Amino acid sequence: VISFSSAGSVTILVVDDDGGHSELIRRNLRRAAIRNPVTIVHGGQEALDFVHRRGAHADRADGLRLLILLDINMPGPVNGIDVLRHLKSTPATQSIPVIMLTSTDDPREIARCYELGCNVYITKPIDSQMFVEAIRRIGLLVEIVRVKPLSTEQAA
């Protein structure tokens, strides 16, 4: 069952250091007929700045509800696991739904995500079907605005 609600109810935050990967995610969201606003950031620190409205994102709109697509493997001082750990251990952010993105189905990486309280992950390259399935698993489908459901998903 596909439900519709007002556009903009959930903002999708894509966190991926690779510009190509985040562009592919953006396109696949569009192909899945998902019309929620999408924000792309390129590193763990920037993701935390966005979530906490500080730094370059200090003046982003307040009161956004977020869904985070988070790449596990990012270079730099704050990687995906660090971001997840921070989000899940901070009361204000621990209820934000997070879908982890992995570039391998490495059992160790996945186990680490599970330990940190994230049980939904997508293995890249992401396609629209995988994304819709992941949304379904975290129970967010009603919050995601889909203007033109694909026929295959209506049957599912």
Add this chain to the structure above:
Amino acid sequence: VAETLFSYDHDALLGQPLELLVPSGLRDEHEALRRGYSDAPSARPMGSGRDLAGVRQDGAEVPIEILLSPLETPDGPAVIAGIVDISGRKRSEAALHQAIEDLSIANLGLSRANATIRHKSEEVEAFVYIVSHDLRTPLINLQGFSRELQFGCAALRRAVDAIGMPEETLRGLHTILDEDIDGTLHYIRSSATKFERLITALLELSRTGQFTLHSETLDIPAIVAATLESLGQPIGEACADIEVGALPDATGDATAVGQIFGNLIENAVKYAQPGRTPRVEIGGEVAEGMVRYWVRDNGVGIPESARARLFQVFQRFHPNMAEGEGIGLASVRRLVERHGGTVWADSAPGVGTSFHFTLPAKPQEPA
């Protein structure tokens, strides 16, 4: 005899005190001990518990053993001293000690070399892991964006068809879309897929060397039964005849041993001789603290020339018979060797192949 041993002339010794033959520092003590012996003579080795030495005429000391026996003579009590030169034995003993010492030095070197090899192989594994992981990032773009182009191509085709162009122009455009673009994309995508399979295979192989093995007593019949169940589809498709014999218990990691049997059984079914019902026999027997298991098939066999490379990574000997990257047997060897076992095969091309591997039979002492 004493002359030879101590290299004196016979005459030079006659009438000399016995202490001439005793190392100079011990002469007084020897004289005292000799008097003590005369008071309570008995047949016994002299100076038991200490290394004795005699002095030759040239002053060199000779290691000796002396056996004393009292003797009654018409001239009164006397003592026979049987003296044996033990320098030969001493030299053998010294050589033995030297050999033992050399051996322990060699052992130390060997265990250092082993540690180095282990360290190197861990390094290589970590390297393989990182490289294959990092290679996936550009690969994902290659796969993702070539798919995007394919979507774009399909959309363009629909748009072109909708315009209603002259037949000839339309055919020309379709050639560009189908051959020039889609045909090209096909090659890019199939190469990317091949690339991905190789990377995945490398990652899997590096994992077989990295995960921790849990050692426990294994119910091998249950492991083989579960493995056969998970291979139900390929076995069913090949109409293979599987015969499971006695399987003694062993010690090892249940998951790893399941993977070993899984790889070998899957190969046995995959590489069947065309026109012959695949038959796979699985069995085992205890031998010298190890259990030897075998997976025997009546398949195509392994060409003689391939034997040396059989367990190497990325080797494929019948690439047209089945999908695969050539890491199955490399993983099997890795896992068997991590259990302290060995794996080998005998094969007759066109007749069949037997794979054998050993696992410890009893729980191993903790290292």
